[in-house]
Amino acid sequence: xxxxxxxxxxxxVLATLCIGLSASALAADSTxxxxxxxxxxxxxxxxxxxxxxFTEETGIPVQxxxxxxxxxxxxLEAGAMGGDMPDVFWMHSNxxxxxxxxxxxxxxxxxxxxxxxxxxxxxxxxxxxLYTYNDRYYGLPKDYDTIALWYNKTMFDEAGLAxxxxxxxxxxxxxxxxxxxxxxxxxxxxxxxxxxxxxxxYNFVYAMGGSIVTEDRKSGYDDPNxxxxxxxxxxxxxxxxxxxxxxETGTDVLAKSGQVAMITQGSWMxxxxxxxxxxxxxxxxxILPYDSVTGNRASICNGLGWAxxxxxxxxxxxxxxxxxxxxxxxxxxxxxxGVTMSAYNGTSDQWVNCAEGIFDLTPYxxxxxxxxxxxxxxxxxxxxxxxxxxxxxxxxxxxFVAAWADPSKMEEVCLSFAATMNNLIxxxxxx
Numbered sequence: 001x002x003x004x005x006x007x008x009x010x011x012x013v014l015a016t017l018c019i020g021l022s023a024s025a026l027a028a029d030s031t032x033x034x035x036x037x038x039x040x041x042x043x044x045x046x047x048x049x050x051x052x053x054f055t056e057e058t059g060i061p062v063q064x065x066x067x068x069x070x071x072x073x074x075x076l077e078a079g080a081m082g083g084d085m086p087d088v089f090w091m092h093s094n095x096x097x098x099x100x101x102x103x104x105x106x107x108x109x110x111x112x113x114x115x116x117x118x119x120x121x122x123x124x125x126x127x128x129x130l131y132t133y134n135d136r137y138y139g140l141p142k143d144y145d146t147i148a149l150w151y152n153k154t155m156f157d158e159a160g161l162a163x164x165x166x167x168x169x170x171x172x173x174x175x176x177x178x179x180x181x182x183x184x185x186x187x188x189x190x191x192x193x194x195x196x197x198x199x200x201x202y203n204f205v206y207a208m209g210g211s212i213v214t215e216d217r218k219s220g221y222d223d224p225n226x227x228x229x230x231x232x233x234x235x236x237x238x239x240x241x242x243x244x245x246x247x248e249t250g251t252d253v254l255a256k257s258g259q260v261a262m263i264t265q266g267s268w269m270x271x272x273x274x275x276x277x278x279x280x281x282x283x284x285x286x287i288l289p290y291d292s293v294t295g296n297r298a299s300i301c302n303g304l305g306w307a308x309x310x311x312x313x314x315x316x317x318x319x320x321x322x323x324x325x326x327x328x329x330x331x332x333x334x335x336x337x338g339v340t341m342s343a344y345n346g347t348s349d350q351w352v353n354c355a356e357g358i359f360d361l362t363p364y365x366x367x368x369x370x371x372x373x374x375x376x377x378x379x380x381x382x383x384x385x386x387x388x389x390x391x392x393x394x395x396x397x398x399x400f401v402a403a404w405a406d407p408s409k410m411e412e413v414c415l416s417f418a419a420t421m422n423n424l425i426x427x428x429x430x431x
Contacts, residue, residue, distance in 0.1 A: 033061040034317055037086040039072040042271035046339035054324045060317055080104050085309035088318050091139045093130045093302055093385045094393065100133035101387070101431050106308040109136045111319045117327045123343045126382050127303035139305025140326045141343030143334070145267045146299040146380070147203050148363040149173075149286045155180055155187065155261040164262075164286035166366075166374025170204065170232060173262070173289045177239035180261040189239035191260040193246040194400040197393065198300045198383055199266045200251075205229040206298035206381045207291040213384035217425060219392075220384075222418035227411050234407030243404045255279065264288065267351075267364045271338050274355045287363035290376025297376040299367040302383040303343055341365075387428040392421045 036051065038044065044066050051062035065086075067075055073095070079085035080099075091099065099105050112118050120128065123141040131139030151164050159179055164172070177189025192200040202212060210226030213219070220226050240246060241259060251263045256276050265273075273279040290297035306325050308318035324330055331344035338354030341364065352361040366373050368380050386392070396417060403413040 033063040034087045034314070034321055036062055036064045036321070037067060037072065037075065037089045038064060039067055039069050039090065040268070041066050042268075043339045046271075046334065046337040049337065050325065050330050050333055051321070053330075054321055057324075058320060060320065062321060079309070083311045085311060087312055087314060088306065088308050088321055090142065091131060091305045091307040093383055094389045096130050096139065096305065097133070097385070097387045097389075097430075099307075100131070100136075100138045104310055105138040106310050106312060106315055106318060107136055108138060108140060108308075108319065108322070111323070112137055112140075115323055117323050122328070122345055123326075124303065124345065126301060126380070127305065127343050129382065130303065130385070131305040131307070139307040140322050142304040142306050142325065143340045144301055144303040144343050144348075144368075145341060146301055146364045146367050147199055147264055147266055147288060148299075148361075148367065149288055150255060150263050150265055150273075150283050151286060152255070152258070152261045152282050153284055154282045163284070164289070166287050166376065168286070168289040168374075169292040169376075170207070170289045171292060174232070174236060174239075177236060177262065181239040187258075188241050188254075188260045190236055190262050191240050191246055191251040191254045192233070192236070192263070193243075193251070194397045194404055196251060196264075197396070198302060200264050201230065201233050202300045202381075202384070203264065203288055203298050204232060204291075206300070206379065207288075207294065207296050208232070209291075209294045209296075211384070213386060217386055219418040219421035219425070221414045221421060227414050230403070230410050230414050231407075234403065234410040237404060237407050243401075246404075247401070255283065258282070267341050267361075270355055270359070270361060271340070274338070274358050280358050283359070285359050285361060285363050287366050287373055287376075290374075295375070295377055296379050297367065297373070298379040298381050300383050301368070301380045386425050387430055388424075391428075392424045395420060395424060 038047065044064055048064045051064055055061050076085060112120065118140065124144055127141035127144055131137060149164055153163065156163055161176060161179060180187065180189040205212060205226050208225050208229040210223045210229050211220030241254060252265065252269060254260045255263050256278050258278060288297050288299055306322045308322060312318050328344055328347065331342040331347045332350055334340065335342045335347050335351035336354065338351065341348040341351045348365060352365060355361055367378050370378050370380055372378065399417040399420065400413055403410045
């Protein structure tokens with residue numbers, strides 16, 4: 001990927017010399033639909049509705065296209081190679097540093113400076129951080145997400161257990177998982193696998209005082225606090241479905257099928273869960289537990305950015321749409337439609353109403369308040385990243401398979417992977 005983008009940087013320089021990329025030099029072509037590419041089916045209808053309003057306002061047609069996660073990044077890489085990326089698309093913290101560094105994204109800085117709609121201070125600074133490079137903006141904050149605990153009320157009632165609340169510690173979660181696990185294998189207390197990082201064990205790690213990436217951009221897996229959190233994961237696995245089941249079946253599917261009593265999940269899953277009859281009838285939402293040692297509860301926060309191709313011959317149209325997405329009105333509409341929580345300050349208060357009468361979504365906002373809730377101090381932690389996060393994240397998922405299969409190896413795997421991760425980070429070469 002890094003070599004591809006280095007080649008593309010040269011291509012972009014040539015393209016700039018030939019045609020220029022400034023808004024004043026290029027005439028907008030509004031006759032063909034702008035192509036907006038995303039990876040989440042749950043957001044397509046809401047975003048298309050927002051785009052249809054944009055078309056009514058500007059006359060510029062827009063088509064929202066959904067790709068699978070893997071196909072999405074393959075499309076961007078291939079499009080970058082050929083200088084033909086989609087017009088407007090999502091950027092993610094996993095990849096943003098590399099795409100920005102190699103000039104693959106349209107520089108939005110001057111557009112933002114001239115905009116009467118987009119004011120930097122109105123959006124979460126944590127999300128701006130992900131899409132800013134060398135003091136230039138390459139993505140407009142779209143949303144943010146937090147993590148909460150989903151629990152099966154029916155299973156809790158049958159077991160005679162009180163529902164999770166803000167007084168819960170991680171010991172309470174472990175004890176409940178044990179009590180809710182049936183010996184015949186028909187029901188388990190919890191579910192997670194190595195690929196559930198942001199939505200599960202990253203939260204445990206930071207609540208317990210550890211880290212995944214340290215402040216000096218090194219691996220945190222050899223931190224004793226991180227190891228303590230991962231050993232807690234090992235204990236929790238005793239009350240989870242067999243590793244072979246979890247490796248083949250997502251935690252959301254296990255919850256929907258009534259096989260597990262609790263999962264932790266991101267706010268991005270609400271649109272899907274509220275449409276599932278079993279989830280709507282049996283589940284509700286609680287704030288994450290806190291760690292009794294540190295007194296902290298941590299929720300990993302991430303957010304997408306609206307970006308455009310640096311190769312586009314329609315920069316003005318692309319910016320017009322991105323600015324529309326980022327307006328207070330459309331950010332509010334995004335929240336109200338339940339597409340996702342929004343990055344514009346204050347607009348996500350409307351999001352909790354998108355599942356009114358089905359789920360109580362306030363825990364997702366409570367954990368972002370950075371104030372004390374119950375007995376736990378809330379910490380909103382930006383999803384850990386480096387210049388090329390996908391390399392070590394993929395390696396971690398593979399490395400921890402051994403620890404999931406045999407939790408007694410958790411410390412050994414943590415220490416071993418810390419060295420691997422540091423080597424991968426050391427190989428990240430910035431231009």
